Amino acid sequence: MPPLLRILDLQVQFSGSQGKWVHAVNGVNLEMQRGEVVGLLGESGSGKSTVARTLLRLLPKSAQATARSIEFEGLDLLALTEIKLEKVRGARIAMISQDPGLALNPVRKVGDQVAEVLRAHRDWNWRRCQKEAEALLERVRLNDPDRRMYDAYPHQLSGGQQQRVAIAQAVSCQPALVIADEPTASLDSSIEREIMLLLGELKTEQNMSLLMITHNPTILRGLASRVAVMYGGRVVEEGTLNRVFQEPQHPYTKALLACVPPAPGERMLIPGMRLPTIEGSSPDSEAVPTGCSFAPRCAQRMQKCELQRPVPVLTEDVRQVECFLYGN
Amino acid sequence: MAIEASSSEIAKQPLLAVCGLTLRYAQRRVLRRDCAGVTALQDVSLELDVGRTLALIGPSGSGKSSLARCVLLLEKPDAGRILYGGRDLLSLRPRERRPVLREIQLIFQDSASALNPGFTVEEVLAEPFVIQKWAGTSTERQTRIHEVMQQVELPAKLLRRKPLELSGGQRQRVAIARSLTLRPKILILDEALSALDVSTQGQIANLLLDLRDKYSMAYLYITHDLAMASLLAEEVAEMAAGRIVRRGSPAEGFTANLQSGGRSLPLDSASGETVPGPLIPLGK
Numbered sequence: 001m002p003p004l005l006r007i008l009d010l011q012v013q014f015s016g017s018q019g020k021w022v023h024a025v026n027g028v029n030l031e032m033q034r035g036e037v038v039g040l041l042g043e044s045g046s047g048k049s050t051v052a053r054t055l056l057r058l059l060p061k062s063a064q065a066t067a068r069s070i071e072f073e074g075l076d077l078l079a080l081t082e083i084k085l086e087k088v089r090g091a092r093i094a095m096i097s098q099d100p101g102l103a104l105n106p107v108r109k110v111g112d113q114v115a116e117v118l119r120a121h122r123d124w125n126w127r128r129c130q131k132e133a134e135a136l137l138e139r140v141r142l143n144d145p146d147r148r149m150y151d152a153y154p155h156q157l158s159g160g161q162q163q164r165v166a167i168a169q170a171v172s173c174q175p176a177l178v179i180a181d182e183p184t185a186s187l188d189s190s191i192e193r194e195i196m197l198l199l200g201e202l203k204t205e206q207n208m209s210l211l212m213i214t215h216n217p218t219i220l221r222g223l224a225s226r227v228a229v230m231y232g233g234r235v236v237e238e239g240t241l242n243r244v245f246q247e248p249q250h251p252y253t254k255a256l257l258a259c260v261p262p263a264p265g266e267r268m269l270i271p272g273m274r275l276p277t278i279e280g281s282s283p284d285s286e287a288v289p290t291g292c293s294f295a296p297r298c299a300q301r302m303q304k305c306e307l308q309r310p311v312p313v314l315t316e317d318v319r320q321v322e323c324f325l326y327g328n
Numbered sequence: 329m330a331i332e333a334s335s336s337e338i339a340k341q342p343l344l345a346v347c348g349l350t351l352r353y354a355q356r357r358v359l360r361r362d363c364a365g366v367t368a369l370q371d372v373s374l375e376l377d378v379g380r381t382l383a384l385i386g387p388s389g390s391g392k393s394s395l396a397r398c399v400l401l402l403e404k405p406d407a408g409r410i411l412y413g414g415r416d417l418l419s420l421r422p423r424e425r426r427p428v429l430r431e432i433q434l435i436f437q438d439s440a441s442a443l444n445p446g447f448t449v450e451e452v453l454a455e456p457f458v459i460q461k462w463a464g465t466s467t468e469r470q471t472r473i474h475e476v477m478q479q480v481e482l483p484a485k486l487l488r489r490k491p492l493e494l495s496g497g498q499r500q501r502v503a504i505a506r507s508l509t510l511r512p513k514i515l516i517l518d519e520a521l522s523a524l525d526v527s528t529q530g531q532i533a534n535l536l537l538d539l540r541d542k543y544s545m546a547y548l549y550i551t552h553d554l555a556m557a558s559l560l561a562e563e564v565a566e567m568a569a570g571r572i573v574r575r576g577s578p579a580e581g582f583t584a585n586l587q588s589g590g591r592s593l594p595l596d597s598a599s600g601e602t603v604p605g606p607l608i609p610l611g612k
Contacts, residue, residue, distance in 0.1 A: 188388055215525040255527075
């Protein structure tokens with residue numbers, strides 16, 4: 001069976017200030033199967049959101065995306081005409097953004113905003129779309145006595161409630177792929193758990209695939225089955241979540257996982273202790289390094305790391321690592 | 329707790345003491361026409377000593393940020409006192425407040441919106457001097473700007489960049505640098521680490537710890553992240569519905585019962601309770 005999504009050698013550049021090009025994505029390969037949850041993990045600036053926006057062709061005009069192919073359900077996403085793309089966007093691929101407060105229309109009732117998505121993609125009359133939207137709001141656990149939630153405006157809802165509305169919108173047309181771009185970044189930690197649980201449930205119910213974009217490895221646990229770690233616009237390590245998290249191989253993955261503060265109760269933080277960090281700063285996206293982009297910060301750097309870029313190596317446990325330590 | 333303390337008593341007093349603070353907002357109730365009051369803070373008391381950190385934890389809507397805004401005199405509390413070095417800030421005249429407020433600085437969660445996008449980093453760092461009508465020469469100001477850049481471990485070449493050309497971690501460093509320009513004694517960190525990546529969070533937390541030790545500053549750290557609170561703070565005060573419900577050392581098993589207490593649609597409009605709902609300050 002062909003994969004649901006196959007990205008081959010995606011490159012995205014933005015024209016920056018003073019005629020310079022900002023290289024956001026430098027050759028990303030990614031595959032997703034139907035019903036699979038994949039985590040796209042990386043720090044800000046690693047290009048993970050750009051990958052997501054490219055899939056929906058939501059990049060600004062200043063961007064230039066090229067790829068050998070981006071295939072989704074047999075369609076080449078980069079070559080689709082706008083009209084055909086409309087049938088994919090929101091219907092087959094949906095997106096949940098980081099800030100639901102900005103994603104929702106401030107002057108429309110949230111229920112109608114969910115119904116709008118249905119009307120755009122289904123041949124239903126408005127009444128039916130509204131009925132379905134009510135059911136969807138119930139489904140994302142916005143309890144709705146007297147249709148109060150349906151009739152509310154976004155500013156009347158808490159951040160968690162707004163995100164639930166955005167999720168209802170995203171799953172309304174039962175898309176094959178939902179891209180969640182840091183869906184809990186602006187929420188409290190307890191709300192974060194609830195939202196992640198809800199996404200997990202909906203994923204199982206609708207058998208949809210979920211591309212979970214985050215900088216926080218912790219929230220992928222228990223949800224994602226595979227993880228792709230991005231650094232400097234490339235996937236540097238990719239494999240099953242358990243293997244990658246238990247035994248990270250790429251020096252960057254190791255360093256990143258070491259930075260995660262322990263959950264309360266798991267291991268006590270001593271007041272005043274200094275946390276482990278990754279030395280140096282993230283790569284300059286205006287220059288494409290000839291070698292490995294993590295080399296300047298890498299503790300295990302070798303001479304050739306700065307001269308040539310390592311080729312992804314497939315290790316025994318079906319994992320890709322882009323590092324000279326593991327072959328090449 | 330006498331306000332007119334003698335000088336020997338002042339020496340013993342904490343740097344900052346908040347006593348019995350109460351703040352009410354007039355609230356337009358959603359889906360109702362009438363106005364009801366919302367109690368954002370109810371009889372809140374706390375102390376903060378030099379070189380110490382107090383973490384304020386609690387769900388959103390529990391009054392953490394309202395408390396911070398009161399300490400900075402951005403809100404006028406309805407009752408209570410804010411003693412800074414033994415002086416009641418609320419009884420000061422506006423002109424007397426300025427030098428005091430210089431010593432209490434606030435750092436926000438979202439550095440991207442806290443910094444003027446049209447300014448260069450250098451202009452951002454020079455602005456506090458302008459606002460505070462600093463009397464020094466421009467050379468002295470330049471020296472100070474370079475000093476604070478060093479304190480937050482940023483290279484001087486970034487001075488010509490604009491905030492949006494920096495990474496999230498660098499921007500938060502600039503925000504911290506700006507607050508340091510006027511040599512504050514207290515930093516109020518309002519979720520200052522929450523918007524950062526996990527790896528950057530560690531860097532900024534380490535920086536804050538270094539700065540605290542070096543310049544014996546005191547931090548009031550507002551957060552819902554218990555792990556970070558236990559790292560930065562010696563004491564944790566848990567807030568719920570405008571009150572401090574618990575205080576203790578972070579090791580004392582705060583289980584972070586941080587459900588959202590507010591900013592939600594008050595569906596129980598039938599009850600006359602003043603639930604903390606959407607806070608819409610009227611006429612303030």
